[in-house]
Amino acid sequence: MSDTKETTAAVAAFGRDLATLRAEIGKRIVGQAPIVDGVLTCLLAGGHALLEGVPGLGKTMLVRTLSEALDLRFSRVQFTPDLMPADILGTTVIDEDDAGRKAFAFRPGPIFANIVLADEVNRATPKTQSALLEVMQEHSVTVARATHTLEPPFFVLATQNPLEMEGTYPLPEAQLDRFLFKLHVEFPTRDELHAILDRTTGTELPRIQPVLDKARVLAMMRLVRDVPVARHVQDYAIRLVEATHPVSAGRPTAGPTPPLVQKYVRFGASPRGAQSVLVAAKIQALFAGRFAASVDDVRAVAKPALRHRMILNFEGEAEGVRSDRVLDELLAAIPEAAPSGKSARG
Numbered sequence: 001m002s003d004t005k006e007t008t009a010a011v012a013a014f015g016r017d018l019a020t021l022r023a024e025i026g027k028r029i030v031g032q033a034p035i036v037d038g039v040l041t042c043l044l045a046g047g048h049a050l051l052e053g054v055p056g057l058g059k060t061m062l063v064r065t066l067s068e069a070l071d072l073r074f075s076r077v078q079f080t081p082d083l084m085p086a087d088i089l090g091t092t093v094i095d096e097d098d099a100g101r102k103a104f105a106f107r108p109g110p111i112f113a114n115i116v117l118a119d120e121v122n123r124a125t126p127k128t129q130s131a132l133l134e135v136m137q138e139h140s141v142t143v144a145r146a147t148h149t150l151e152p153p154f155f156v157l158a159t160q161n162p163l164e165m166e167g168t169y170p171l172p173e174a175q176l177d178r179f180l181f182k183l184h185v186e187f188p189t190r191d192e193l194h195a196i197l198d199r200t201t202g203t204e205l206p207r208i209q210p211v212l213d214k215a216r217v218l219a220m221m222r223l224v225r226d227v228p229v230a231r232h233v234q235d236y237a238i239r240l241v242e243a244t245h246p247v248s249a250g251r252p253t254a255g256p257t258p259p260l261v262q263k264y265v266r267f268g269a270s271p272r273g274a275q276s277v278l279v280a281a282k283i284q285a286l287f288a289g290r291f292a293a294s295v296d297d298v299r300a301v302a303k304p305a306l307r308h309r310m311i312l313n314f315e316g317e318a319e320g321v322r323s324d325r326v327l328d329e330l331l332a333a334i335p336e337a338a339p340s341g342k343s344a345r346g
Contacts, residue, residue: 007291010223011286011289011290011291012289014220014223014286015286015289017211017212017220018040018220018287020211020212021211021212022040024069024208024211025062025065025066025069025208027207027208028061028205028206029058029061029062029065030188030192030195030199031188031189031192031195032058032185032186032188034183035051035062035183036062038181038304039051039063039183040066041181041280041283041284041287041301042179042180042181043066043115043153043155043217044217044220044221045180045224045280045283046152046153046154046221047155047179047181047276048136048155048156048158048179049155049156049157049158049180049183050121050158050160050176050179050181050183051157051159051160052159052160052161052162052182052183052184053161053162053184053186054161054187055161057185057186057187057188058185059159059185060117060119060159063076063115063157063159064117065208066115066157067115067117068208068210069208069209069210069211069212070114070115070210070211070212070213070217071213071214072113072115072153072213072214072217073113073114074113074114074115074117075112075113075115075116075117076110076116076117076119077110077111077116078119078120079120079121079122079123079124079128080120080124081124081125083124083125084128085127085128085130085131086109087109087110087128088109088110088111088128088131088132089111089131089135089141089143090106090107090108090109090112090141090148091106091107091109091143092104092105092106092143092144092146093105106144106148108148109141111141111150112141112148112150114151114152114153114155114214115155115157116157117158118156118158118159119158119159120160120161121158121159121160121171122160122161122169122170122171123168125169126169129171129172130175132156132178133174133175133178135150135154135156136156136175136178136179137178139152139154152221153217153218153221173311176308176309177270177272177273177308177309178272180276180279180280180305181280181301181305182304182307183304223286224279224283224286225279225282227282227283227285227291227292227293228291228293229278229281229282229292229293230292230293232336232337232338233281233293233294233298234278235338236295236298236336237274237277237278237281237298239334239338240277240298240302240306240334241268241271241273241277241306243257243258243330243333244265244268244269244273244306244309244310244326244330245257245261245265245268245269246261246262246265246266247262258326258329258330258333260321260325260326260329261329261330263315264313264315264316264319264321264326265310265311265313265326266311266313266316267310267311268309268310268311269309269310270309272309273305273306276301277298277301277305277306278293278298280301280304280305281293281294281300281301282297284297284300299331302327302330302331303323303324303328306323306327307322307323307324307327308323310323
């Protein structure tokens, strides 16, 4: 966008629509503002979200509420050990017309929607989990040598319970990397619990009305891509992602590696992690009514964008170190400006 007035109007309209959507979701969802904003960030970035939390915290309710507040197609897939890839993607069947002619036809699965809830995604087998790899990255499904493209927007929101281990299959690193954010859903405060009980133990739940349609969501997604990022902000994001990697022999570095990374991390974030950080920082700027991303925006989105992309070594796993602890040290150690005479390597 080149016209300043047009840009200002677009950012203001983005803020108004965002406030309307937040208010509609807030009719049913109590608190959890960071989780709501994280989910909306993934939607507007064209990415996907992984919600982790114990049962009963409203993860599924949040997704259903979002789908009702948006005039988009919604589907839910309950992941179980006996779920097969065709149950998600669809399958090819033999159809017969009125004249008796037979032909192969593709029957789309529940993945062909705008918002897809993958409930308890870690309960499915690795074979079924791998069915999501292509669709989450390329927004297409290949069945019987034919590729079917999904209509935008396409947003997968997966949930998982961090406590149960029996009957679950850890998500592979390749699939984790396809989630823009991993969001930890925390237990509500006492006041929030009072509000939850007031709303859910009465005669009826608040009704949600659709406040944004597909065209408006796509327009907001296009605005996100137009947000400029200064070179020093992009450089900070690169140095942050580089710092998640432990130093190995012969590997060039853009700066010192914090001790926690060197001690507990086996592999750091991928380039897709840097993309996630930068796009999310643009949305963070729009959330604040600005049309330029800053270093503070990068810091604000670093943990949800990178926590699931860092693989801890045996020592880190044994000592119960969390990726968030490592990222906190990184954010405290990495200066806003690159050291004199140095920049992130190309």
